[in-house]
Amino acid sequence: MNISEVQPADLEPLSRLYQQLIPNDVSLEKMKKIFERNRDNKNHIVLAAKEQGTLVGSLLASITEMFFGQCRSFMVIEDFVVDESRRGKGIGKALMKEAERIAAQRDVSYIMLITDSIREDSCRFYHGIGYQSEGYCAFKKHLG
16 A cells, blocks of 8 residues: 555546545536645645555645644644545555654644544544544544
């Protein structure tokens, strides 16, 4: 498996993968515009997990700068999906590990994400890799 940042050629397979997350109408043209607009934005990260060149998972990470305390930043994970046929094979853990590596490299103080509480498998997964909920279905993992 290879994890890297999403490239323009990945957008069409990514749009299909997102259908497994939340079935929706996808505008490939809008995806391309957002990709181009954020191409040089170091705080907008879209990771792709590929097996033999096939996109099997992805996540979007956004880094936000804080103005208080130590003025460290935090990362928000969104649009995290692994192909249904490949779940339970370490792809999700590998994607999160790469996001955490990037976060640590950029001195991010914590990572947070939100999932629906009815997604029991997702909740178990996040708890299993060290994320904690605090009364809501929100998860935070403090880094260093």
